[in-house]
Amino acid sequence: MTQTDNSNAPRVTIVVSPRERFEQAEMSLASCFEKTDTLFRMIYIDGGTPRAIAHTLKEKVERRGHIYLRRDGFLTPNDARNLALPLIDTEYVAFIDNDVVFQPGWLDALIRCADETGAGLVTPTILVGPAARMPDLSIHHAGGILKVEEDEHGKTMYRRHGFEHTRYLEMKDELKRQETGCTEFHVVLARKAMIDDIGPFDPNLVGFTDEIDMALAARAKGWKIFYEPDSVIAYAVGKRLTWRDxxxxxxxxxxxxxxxxxxxxxxxxxxxxxxxxxxxxxxxxxxxxxxxxxxxxxxxxxxxxxxxxxxxxxxxxxxxxxxxxxxxxxxxxxx
Known part of the structure; x- marks a missing residue:
């Protein structure tokens, strides 16, 4: 929801970046606008979206007074996020992929958790599955463990997602806000001061470990990471990839x-x-x-x-x- 009342400036900027495909982008953007009541700014980073889709995305983003940045070539997720960083002047930034859908109140809950805990990063309940079945889906990430341990053989990393592969509606009442080890970039809320503290995202990371690198850097600087169960989103899968994807x-x-x-x-x-x-x-x-x-x-x-x-x-x-x-x-x- 976009407003222009400068006396009530938004506290959060939503940064959208490409993950691995484009055909879900219009659905994801529509879900974000429909299910987000919190006042926000948006920076939409488009890296190589097919032009028919890009035209629709640009129109919908700019019609609401937000920023749409396009590069005709493909962008890695971290490079896309780094393009947005100089334009962010809000207290918080919510990084979201271009293929997620949302439950009402998702952003309010993340900001409330950050306000009440002082966290540098807050991760929501992340489900996975067809968007049409939301929220009757399996849990992909509900907090989790990220540990680095050292022994005579060297340093090893252990990572596990909380409640992964369990049914959300069956486990919903057991999910509690708590400090956690890591996040996922499907959706994550970051405090702008924390981003300033750890610096830009590492452009060399193009695979699985971009969010782990951010979490380790944040923890090294003393920032807390929290899991907020009242914020619910879904990584929308199920549709077949097309030749455009x-x-x-x-x-x-x-x-x-x-x-x-x-x-x-x-x-x-x-x-x-x-x-x-x-x-x-x-x-x-x-x-x-x-x-x-x-x-x-x-x-x-x-x-x-x-x-x-x-x-x-x-x-x-x-x-x-x-x-x-x-x-x-x-x-x-x-x-």
Missing amino acids: RPYFCVRWSPGRVMRAERYFYDKWGLTHDFDRQRNFLRDHRRHAFPMKSMQKIIGWRATVGLTAILCNTVSAISSWRLIRPNPTPQHTRQ
Whole structure:
């Protein structure tokens, strides 16, 4: 909801950035406008959205007096977020992906938690599944554990999402506000002072660890991270990828690019290399680009996994020229 009363200036800026696809973007933006009663500013970062979709997004964002920034090439999520940072002059910033949907009161609850706890970061209840079934979905992230432990073999990282894969409506009454170890970038509220303290997002991180890097940096500076159960959003999945989505999806999840970023992250924090989880995710997640469920019944799982990898690598190689090289030294302008 947008208002122009300067005597009641918004306390929060919503920054929208691309995650892995574009076809959900209009639905996500409509959900944000419909389900958000808190006064806010918005900075919408568009990296390579197909022009028919981009035209609609731009019109809806700018008609409400918000900022729409477009780059014709593909952007990594951290690079997109860094583009928005110099324009933020509110107390809080809510980073959201372009493929999430919301329950009413989601932003109020995040801000209330930050006000009452002094947290630098607040994470909502994140569900996963088709948007039409919201909120009768499984929990993806309800707080969780992020620990770095050291022994004679080196430093290892342990991460686990709270209540993952359990049904939200069955567990709803058991979810309590509490300090937590990490967040997810699907939706996260950050205190602007914390962002100023830790600096811009690392442009080298293009895979799985952008939110972990932020959490570790925030904790190193003494900022608390809280989980707020009354804020509920969903990472909307279920719709098949179209040919308009596949180029960005395959570039985004290119194994070579992602695994270079993972090795960089582990070296940055002095962690022992352990990449089984990442490799398994890439193998399984990239199959969304070319599901081939019928073919799997004929040629088997292993063969379809191999064929999917070939197709995704081919699409990525053809489309990688569209990826805008992240700025290695993003400037963070303080307001």
